[in-house]
Amino acid sequence: MSLVVMKFGGTSVEDPAAIARTAAIVAGRVASGRQPVVVVSAMAKVTDQLLRSAAAAAQGDRTGALAISSRLRARHRDTACALVKNAADSAALIDFIDQKFDSLDEVLRGLAAILELTPRISDLVASYGERVSSRIVAAAFKERGIDAVHVDARDIIITDSQFQKAIPLDGVIEKRSAEKLRPLISQGKVPVMGGFIASNEAGITTTLGRGGSDFTGALLGGALTADTIEIWTDVDGIMTCDPRVCPDALRVKVISFEEAAEMAYFGAKVLHPATILPAVKKNIPVLVLNSRNPGCEGTRIISLAPHCKSPFKSIAVKKKLSIIDVVASRMLMTHGYLSEIFAIFDKHKCPVDMVSTSEVSVSLTVDSNEKLPAIAADLSQLADVKYEGKKALICMVGEDIRGQNGMAAQVFAAIRHINVRMISQGASEINMSFMIEEEDADEAVRSLHAAFFQNPDPAIFDVEARKGQLLAPSS
Numbered sequence: 001m002s003l004v005v006m007k008f009g010g011t012s013v014e015d016p017a018a019i020a021r022t023a024a025i026v027a028g029r030v031a032s033g034r035q036p037v038v039v040v041s042a043m044a045k046v047t048d049q050l051l052r053s054a055a056a057a058a059q060g061d062r063t064g065a066l067a068i069s070s071r072l073r074a075r076h077r078d079t080a081c082a083l084v085k086n087a088a089d090s091a092a093l094i095d096f097i098d099q100k101f102d103s104l105d106e107v108l109r110g111l112a113a114i115l116e117l118t119p120r121i122s123d124l125v126a127s128y129g130e131r132v133s134s135r136i137v138a139a140a141f142k143e144r145g146i147d148a149v150h151v152d153a154r155d156i157i158i159t160d161s162q163f164q165k166a167i168p169l170d171g172v173i174e175k176r177s178a179e180k181l182r183p184l185i186s187q188g189k190v191p192v193m194g195g196f197i198a199s200n201e202a203g204i205t206t207t208l209g210r211g212g213s214d215f216t217g218a219l220l221g222g223a224l225t226a227d228t229i230e231i232w233t234d235v236d237g238i239m240t241c242d243p244r245v246c247p248d249a250l251r252v253k254v255i256s257f258e259e260a261a262e263m264a265y266f267g268a269k270v271l272h273p274a275t276i277l278p279a280v281k282k283n284i285p286v287l288v289l290n291s292r293n294p295g296c297e298g299t300r301i302i303s304l305a306p307h308c309k310s311p312f313k314s315i316a317v318k319k320k321l322s323i324i325d326v327v328a329s330r331m332l333m334t335h336g337y338l339s340e341i342f343a344i345f346d347k348h349k350c351p352v353d354m355v356s357t358s359e360v361s362v363s364l365t366v367d368s369n370e371k372l373p374a375i376a377a378d379l380s381q382l383a384d385v386k387y388e389g390k391k392a393l394i395c396m397v398g399e400d401i402r403g404q405n406g407m408a409a410q411v412f413a414a415i416r417h418i419n420v421r422m423i424s425q426g427a428s429e430i431n432m433s434f435m436i437e438e439e440d441a442d443e444a445v446r447s448l449h450a451a452f453f454q455n456p457d458p459a460i461f462d463v464e465a466r467k468g469q470l471l472a473p474s475s
């Protein structure tokens with residue numbers, strides 16, 4: 001039977017109606033003879049609120065922290081009551097929710113007493129979102145005739161102890177999946193677990209980092225060698241660009257792993273970049289689907305994308321970046337200089353997005369962050385340093401730009417009215433990236449989209465939707 005890991009994001013479980021839709025989607029998969037393993041996020045916005053409660057408690061605002069927790073408790077209780085009518089199941093579910101929120105309140109009171117929030121406790125507090133959402137979803141599934149079993153993800157997804165961004169231990173995860181999930185699967189049961197949350201080998205709660213539920217889905221897909229991984233969100237799939245910026249945006253029907261990873265790295269928020277890796281390793285296709293529009297075929301991410309008639313698949317944008325310029329005549333004819341520069345970024349644990357070098361200067365881009373002054377101070381030991389914020393990175397992704405003549409000329413011609421601050425183009429890259437001022441980003445995307453997506457290849461892009469849009473009355 002074909003195994004499908006189905007991951008539902010926060011908006012797909014945000015309220016009783018969304019959870020009921022999700023149950024119908026899963027029931028549909030079961031009815032068509034597939035074996036699902038389900039991963040869910042916390043209900044929409046819950047992780048943010050949990051982290052806010054922890055921060056408030058650690059600043060001594062005990063009342064504020066407990067008030068957030070009490071609102072969350074009510075939201076989860078109400079959701080549970082609306083979904084589960086069977087008296088015994090409902091009582092057990094409410095009891096579970098109350099127990100979890102009682103223990104969360106204890107943690108918050110502790111934080112308010114010691115006034116310190118460590119990464120480890122932050123993960124513990126954040127974990128409650130997925131712990132309760134997954135339990136509610138499992139009960140809602142059961143009530144709707146799905147043979148669901150709630151599984152605590154922390155028994156399966158085992159990581160190292162880097163709290164807040166723990167690294168999964170693939171071998172252990174595979175072993176745990178074989179021991180704890182396989183038996184359920186072979187009985188035809190549907191395991192339901194929380195994404196994002198995990199534990200280290202000592203059983204202490206960790207998390208995979210914000211947005212990490214997709215990663216859980218991919219890890220499970222890899223460990224169980226699933227046939228497909230489905231990422232259910234609230235958009236129709238990967239689009240050629242942000243439809244809020246450019247209403248002409250088209251759904252991309254099929255894209256390669258490499259292209260999707262590039263886009264994710266450069267800020268397209270549909271899926272977590274690391275999602276790609278466990279799936280790629282085992283060659284498992286990932287489908288991005290819309291739980292509000294389940295009839296839409298979404299975007300299929302596969303190892304080798306079919307040839308596309310147009311050069312680009314998508315335009316991704318990442319805002320809130322800074323450019324750092326390091327200029328030193330010392331760099332002329334020497335070696336080891338770049339490694340010294342990167343060592344400083346490494347020391348501050350600051351990832352670098354884009355790099356461009358000349359004989360005497362290196363320009364780098366990073367997320368604008370509070371570490372920049374410290375990084376600049378360290379760099380100034382080596383060279384003259386300048387940095388500037390409010391920049392945006394535009395990343396044009398497409399495998400078919402490799403070896404095409406005149407591509408750069410076409411791209412920059414399309415935005416000739418915009419000031420380009422920095423360019424990077426690697427030898428075998430599947431993206432063309434450049435930095436502009438943040439305020440020019442939307443206009444640049446619209447100009448590029450108009451230039452490159454005028455005659456979209458119907459094998460790759462959903463051109464029907466554009467026809468529909470053109471026919472739809474304008475509102």
Ligand code: ASP
Nearest residue numbers: 041047196210211212213
């Ligand atoms: N709930 C977590 C977050 O908001 C993980 C996820 O939804 O992917 O970051």
Ligand code: MG
Nearest residue numbers: 009211214272
């Ligand atoms: Mg997400």
